[in-house]
Amino acid sequence: MTTLDQLITEFDKALRTVFAPASAVRSMPGADLPEAVMDESVRRHTAALMRVNHCGEICAQALYQGQALTSHDPSIKQALEQAAQEETEHLAWTERRITELGGRKSLLNPLWYGGALAIGVLAGKFGDAWNLGFLAETERQVETHLESHKARLAEEDMRSRKVLEQMRLDEIGHADTAMRLGARELPVPVKRLMLLASTAMTKTAYYI
Secondary structure, rough: OOOHHEEEEEEEHHHHHHHHHOOOOOOOOOOOOOOOOOOOHHHHHHHHHHHHHHHHHHHHHHHHHHHHOOOOHHHHHHHHHHHHHHHHHHHHHHHHHHHHHOOOOOOOOOHHHHHHHHHHOOOOOOHHHHHHHHHHHHHHHHHHHHHHHHHHHOOHHHHHHHHHHHHHHHHHHHHHHHHHHOOOOOOOOHHHHHHHHHHHHHHHHHOO
């Protein structure tokens, strides 16, 4: 594949991630459960939480794309591509749940994607060990974030809860894979900077 072909392919991935409906191989968790009865304020709150999670999956796609572009190890590329496929399913599940709740996706998704892609490329430039370390830490923070969102859901909203729980389990698997492949532990200041950036994104995406 030529450089131009690769650029076209990667640009197509970006367009499909941000603008096209996502697809999933696995069935959406909790799809067979009845919809909970929620008042309008709770429904809006839940849709906003799902919008935040959808934004996180947009960022995950971009991060994996950027990291895979800069990795030279075939096994690591394969692991990143596998994780990206599961994140695509998360994208589809959260998108569907937003629709079910009568919400909308973030208006800033192109911005989130572009920023995460740049971060992914930068992480990959430091070498595969640090690249994987960044991946592992990202997944750990996402796991914590999903747990906090589960606690903020209405107790009776089992459909949303099932989606977030399966996403959490997948993120744990991604972090474990990264560690198995030789991830290096990131310095504490880097972890804190990542947390600050993700907090800013989640607070913004809740409303916009």
